[in-house]
Amino acid sequence: MAEIVCVGEALVEIMRTERDRPLDRAAPLSGPYPSGAPAISASCAARLGASVGFVGTVGDDAFGACVRDRLLADGIDCAALASDPERLTAIAFVAYRSDGGRDFVFHLAHSAAAQVHIEQVPSGYLDGVRYLHIMGSSLSASDSLRETCYALAELVHGAGGAISLDPNLRPELMPVDRIRDVCAPIVERARIVMPSGEELLTLTGAATPEEGAQHLLDQGVEIVALKRGELGSTLYTAEGALDIPPYTVEEVDPTGAGDSYDAALLVGLSEGWGLYKAGLFANAVGALATTRLGPMEALYSRDEVLRFMAGQGRPLP
Ligand code: ATP
Ligand code: MG
Numbered sequence: 001m002a003e004i005v006c007v008g009e010a011l012v013e014i015m016r017t018e019r020d021r022p023l024d025r026a027a028p029l030s031g032p033y034p035s036g037a038p039a040i041s042a043s044c045a046a047r048l049g050a051s052v053g054f055v056g057t058v059g060d061d062a063f064g065a066c067v068r069d070r071l072l073a074d075g076i077d078c079a080a081l082a083s084d085p086e087r088l089t090a091i092a093f094v095a096y097r098s099d100g101g102r103d104f105v106f107h108l109a110h111s112a113a114a115q116v117h118i119e120q121v122p123s124g125y126l127d128g129v130r131y132l133h134i135m136g137s138s139l140s141a142s143d144s145l146r147e148t149c150y151a152l153a154e155l156v157h158g159a160g161g162a163i164s165l166d167p168n169l170r171p172e173l174m175p176v177d178r179i180r181d182v183c184a185p186i187v188e189r190a191r192i193v194m195p196s197g198e199e200l201l202t203l204t205g206a207a208t209p210e211e212g213a214q215h216l217l218d219q220g221v222e223i224v225a226l227k228r229g230e231l232g233s234t235l236y237t238a239e240g241a242l243d244i245p246p247y248t249v250e251e252v253d254p255t256g257a258g259d260s261y262d263a264a265l266l267v268g269l270s271e272g273w274g275l276y277k278a279g280l281f282a283n284a285v286g287a288l289a290t291t292r293l294g295p296m297e298a299l300y301s302r303d304e305v306l307r308f309m310a311g312q313g314r315p316l317p
Contacts, residue, residue, distance in 0.1 A: 002053030002077050003130045003270055004045045004263075007152055008038030008138030008145065009113040010056040010071070010081070011090035012063040013255070013295050019098045023105050032063050034070040035092060035295040036113065037135045037168050037259045044256075044263035044285065044299045046074040050270065053129075055080040055121055055152065059112040063089035070296065082120040084112035094255065102255070104172050114142035118151045131192075131266045132156040135259075136167040136199075139182040140174035146182060153189055162191040166262050167199045176202050187219060192269075194225040194262050209234070210241070223275070225265055225282070227258050232283050235275050244279035247287040247312050256295040261286035264305075277317050284309045 012032035021027035034043075039054065046052040054076050058064030060083050067089065071078055090113035093105040108114060126132075132152055139146045153163050165186045169179055180203060187193065187203075193216050197209060206212035213224040213236035224236040232246030264285035268278025284305055292298035300308070309315050 001128045002051050002125070003128065004050050004133065004266055005053040005055065005126065005129050005131070005152075005156070006038040006042040006045075006133045007055040007116070007149055008135050009036040009090055009108060009141055010034070010039040010054070010058055010067045011036040011092055011108065011111070011113055012066055013092045013094055015094045016096060019096045021095055023093055023095045023103060029093070032066050033294040033296065034067045035256070036067075036090065037137050037166065038133065039067065039071065040256045040259035040296055041133055041166075041263040042076055043071060043074045043296055044260040044289070045267050046076050047299045047301055048264060048267045048285070048305070049302045050267045051077070053077045053080060053125060055116065055148070057082040057084050057112045057116050057120070059083070059087050059089035060085045061089055063091065064112065080121045080125055082116070084115055087112040087115060089113070100254070104170070106172055108141050108173065114145055116145045116148045118148050121152070126152070126155055126159065129156050129159070129161045130270045131162050131164055133164045133166070133262060133266060134186050136165070136179055136183050137170045137173060139186065140170060140179050150185055153186055157189045163189045164192040164194065164262065164266060165190045166194045166258065167203045168258065169199050169202055187216065187221065190221050192223045192225060192265070193221050194227060194258070194265065196227045196229075196258060200224070200226055213241070225279070227261055227286070229254075229257075233261070233279055235279050237275065242275055242279065244276065244283050245314070247284050247309070247314070249287045249291050251290040253293045254290050256298070257286045257289045260289035260299060280309070280314065281305065281316060
């Protein structure tokens with residue numbers, strides 16, 4: 001039985017091997033790496049020791065096998081991971097700029113990942129789920145995936161489970177004002193929202209993070225976890241703002257840091273940890289996720305994370 005269920009796009013990522021090589025001309029690429037924000041969160045949570053389920057679809061092809069093998073190897077319950085014989089596994093091509101920005105070409109809307117149906121979720125799969133984790137990128141990817149996210153949210157929320165949302169805005173997939181609209185039904189039911197700084201402003205239309213967080217708290221969200229890259233994170237609740245200090249790493253590839261942070265925060269909270277403890281653990285996992293090239297190549301076991309935290313002089317309280 002899964003305590004944490006992630007839903008959304010599982011895909012492979014194929015990335016530039018050097019910075020500042022735009023995707024509109026020939027240059028070396030590396031991959032396929034298993035990826036997709038919801039799949040990264042799922043793998044990370046499983047590696048940290050949670051029981052995890054994943055709802056999504058891959059194609060009946062080598063890239064689909066790449067993703068499925070990875071999720072299975074991490075111990076994820078893949079009973080709700082469908083294989084679509086008609087469509088190819090989703091692909092994200094990624095180019096890194098030296099200013100830290102990223103450019104994407106997505107093969108998503110017409111891929112297997114865009115066809116996710118509530119019928120592929122076996123009966124009983126959602127029993128006992130504590131957290132359903134949903135990403136804005138999934139809500140933006142296709143009508144089918146969005147409707148399935150909504151249906152799952154309704155079921156889990158109705159059964160007393162919590163919904164968490166990472167807005168994970170991808171303007172490549174949908175104009176931002178429309179993303180705001182498709183996120184609204186999930187925000188309404190969410191206990192936790194985990195945006196990065198820009199996303200918080202875009203999602204709420206606020207001028208400052210404090211104002212944006214307050215806007216979400218006013219809508220019934222209990223925890224707004226603001227991800228701040230190398231500055232760590234800030235947790236906003238009705239009690240106020242709690243700054244969680246960062247860990248120091250040499251960043252190699254930022255992809256997946258936010259998704260890993262999400263997973264670790266949910267793992268901590270599902271174990272009943274306090275906000276500071278769960279936030280510190282999430283900062284450590286997010287920092288570690290940046291230390292290797294590839295979206296899911298720097299996910300660690302709980303023991304490894306605890307050793308890293310202790311080694312930096314800030315052990316888990
Ligand atoms: P993503 O690109 O995956 O969507 P994001 O913008 O959602 O990322 P980040 O803020 O980049 O999320 O990273 C999540 C968390 O990981 C941060 O809150 C921080 O705790 C940690 N982290 C990320 N990058 C670094 C870094 N360079 N040094 C230390 N900690 C980091
Ligand atoms: Mg993010």
